[in-house]
Amino acid sequence: MLLSAARCLLLLLVAAAAAAAVAFELEEATVDSIRGAFADGDLTSRGLVELYLHRIAALDPALHAVVELDSDGALAAADRADAVRRLASAGDALPQPNGIPVLVKDNIAAAGGGGALNATVGSLALVGSRPAGDAGVVERLRRAGAVVLGTASLSEWCNFRAPGIPAGWSPRAGQGKNPYVPSATPCSSSSGSVIAAAANMVAVTIGTETDGSIMCPSSYNSVVGIKPTVGLTSRAGVVIISPRMDTVGPICRTVSDAVHVLEAIVGYDPRDAEATRLASQYIPEGGYRQFLNIDGLRGKRLGILRKDFFRFPSGSIQQKVFDDHFNTISKMGGILVDNLEIPSMNIINDAVQSGERALMLAEFKLSLNSYLSELATSPVRSLSEIIDFNNKHPVEERMPEFGQSYLLQSEVTNGIGPTEKKAIAKLNELCERGLEKIMRVNKLDAIVAPGASAHSLLAIGGYPAITVPAGYASNGVPFAICFGGLKGSEPKLIEIAYSFEQATKVRRPPTFQHSVV
Numbered sequence: 001m002l003l004s005a006a007r008c009l010l011l012l013l014v015a016a017a018a019a020a021a022v023a024f025e026l027e028e029a030t031v032d033s034i035r036g037a038f039a040d041g042d043l044t045s046r047g048l049v050e051l052y053l054h055r056i057a058a059l060d061p062a063l064h065a066v067v068e069l070d071s072d073g074a075l076a077a078a079d080r081a082d083a084v085r086r087l088a089s090a091g092d093a094l095p096q097p098n099g100i101p102v103l104v105k106d107n108i109a110a111a112g113g114g115g116a117l118n119a120t121v122g123s124l125a126l127v128g129s130r131p132a133g134d135a136g137v138v139e140r141l142r143r144a145g146a147v148v149l150g151t152a153s154l155s156e157w158c159n160f161r162a163p164g165i166p167a168g169w170s171p172r173a174g175q176g177k178n179p180y181v182p183s184a185t186p187c188s189s190s191s192g193s194v195i196a197a198a199a200n201m202v203a204v205t206i207g208t209e210t211d212g213s214i215m216c217p218s219s220y221n222s223v224v225g226i227k228p229t230v231g232l233t234s235r236a237g238v239v240i241i242s243p244r245m246d247t248v249g250p251i252c253r254t255v256s257d258a259v260h261v262l263e264a265i266v267g268y269d270p271r272d273a274e275a276t277r278l279a280s281q282y283i284p285e286g287g288y289r290q291f292l293n294i295d296g297l298r299g300k301r302l303g304i305l306r307k308d309f310f311r312f313p314s315g316s317i318q319q320k321v322f323d324d325h326f327n328t329i330s331k332m333g334g335i336l337v338d339n340l341e342i343p344s345m346n347i348i349n350d351a352v353q354s355g356e357r358a359l360m361l362a363e364f365k366l367s368l369n370s371y372l373s374e375l376a377t378s379p380v381r382s383l384s385e386i387i388d389f390n391n392k393h394p395v396e397e398r399m400p401e402f403g404q405s406y407l408l409q410s411e412v413t414n415g416i417g418p419t420e421k422k423a424i425a426k427l428n429e430l431c432e433r434g435l436e437k438i439m440r441v442n443k444l445d446a447i448v449a450p451g452a453s454a455h456s457l458l459a460i461g462g463y464p465a466i467t468v469p470a471g472y473a474s475n476g477v478p479f480a481i482c483f484g485g486l487k488g489s490e491p492k493l494i495e496i497a498y499s500f501e502q503a504t505k506v507r508r509p510p511t512f513q514h515s516v517v
């Protein structure tokens with residue numbers, strides 16, 4: 001029997017779709033697999049942007065990871081990246097992010113692409129504000145040919161509006177959802193960046209962290225987060241809470257992808273001069289990719305703060321998983337230094353006692369007012385006007401009243417006075433007697449901790465960390481292992497994290513998405 005013409009056509013289409021699927025797999029695509037598909041002519045940057053826009057349209061109504069999309073700007077940037085690649089000769093090494101789509105957290109200004117993305121920190125008070133240009137990290141991404149697709153959702157004001165607000169919620173994007181277990185927390189504040197990466201809505205994302213905001217959501221959503229040493233990446237054009245602690249970093253699905261992005265965004269920026277100049281000394285000659293070393297655990301000394309961080313019910317999945325991981329680390333040549341203790345951990349973990357809260361309140365007002373003063377246009381120009389806006393629009397009708405106690409407490413601060421100087425001295429002392437001492441005395445290359453448990457220890461000194469997927473709890477919620485170290489120790493942390501990731505390969509994509517797309 002002859003096949004009907006329609007059936008023939010259908011078979012051809014199916015065959016063509018199958019061929020394309022073999023040539024390029026969108027799900028779990030990496031910077032390297034995308035570059036490979038570009039090079040083989042199986043994919044263009046424009047095609048990739050279209051695939052991700054399609055996926056975002058399908059998934060975001062359920063996941064709330066995106067605040068704004070700049071589709072036209074992204075397609076134009078993709079065309080430029082495609083043209084650059086067409087014109088490049090065989091031997092030219094294009095920057096790693098060339099043609100790769102990226103979502104940036106909604107506290108990072110991305111106005112320079114002509115596409116008018118607004119940075120609103122999730123707040124309706126900032127709708128209609130226009131940054132004068134790109135944030136320092138966005139400038140670097142664009143220079144490397146990355147395609148800025150849009151902004152990712154977050155906890156409003158990076159979790160600094162008031163205590164008790166649901167993690168990942170903002171009046172602009174609603175409640176961000178953990179794609180593994182939608183009823184579980186996504187953790188925050190870089191929730192949208194993390195959800196988007198986890199659910200394959202984009203190739204790579206950028207988040208920010210003051211104290212836990214990259215590490216915690218990365219852990220809960222099975223992705224890799226790098227929280228760089230403070231100053232390694234510029235904070236210019238970013239709404240930050242604390243210049244002492246805030247840092248901008250990549251959130252991706254693999255260590256290698258995160259390292260490709262890190263390499264593109266580090267460096268001196270005259271608009272964040274002091275911190276980026278100081279941290280520039282840490283940038284290794286030849287960049288960070290050379291530390292993607294499969295044997296990177298060999299000879300590394302890893303400290304386990306057992307009492308403070310590894311408190312699991314005996315017989316729990318976490319306990320078994322971390323025991324397995326420690327065995328793997330030993331087999332890979334890592335040296336575990338167990339049962340270490342930092343005497344003041346209880347104070348470090350208490351933001352009031354450590355001085356961290358007092359400093360954050362004062363620094364937030366200074367940084368926010370300075371950011372707002374630099375905007376090209378804005379309906380609000382100060383923290384006090386934002387507080388007025390919130391009073392006039394009591395929480396945005398959609399959620400119960402949350403209040404704004406952190407904003408109010410911040411507003412009554414008055415710069416870095418005696419209280420804040422005392423807080424700084426206390427934090428410095430906690431660092432010196434805490435992480436600095438334990439690393440020195442035990443000759444450690446890194447500390448290891450589950451999930452984001454070490455976030456305050458690492459926040460107060462501006463120290464770096466990398467989280468890598470480590471397992472899934474009995475309810476299906478992912479958890480990570482975190483490697484942290486002294487300032488500038490990214491090369492070691494990358495070796496450790498990459499070697500661990502390659503030996504364990506724990507990450508798997510959330511399964512719901514197969515039925516959605």
Ligand SMILES: *[C@@H]1O[C@H](CO)[C@@H](O)[C@H](O)[C@H]1NC(C)=O
Nearest residue numbers: 068069070116117118127128
């Ligand atoms: C930015 O905000 C303006 C209005 O405030 C809006 O017209 C524009 O569409 C927004 N940009 C994007 C990309 O959504």
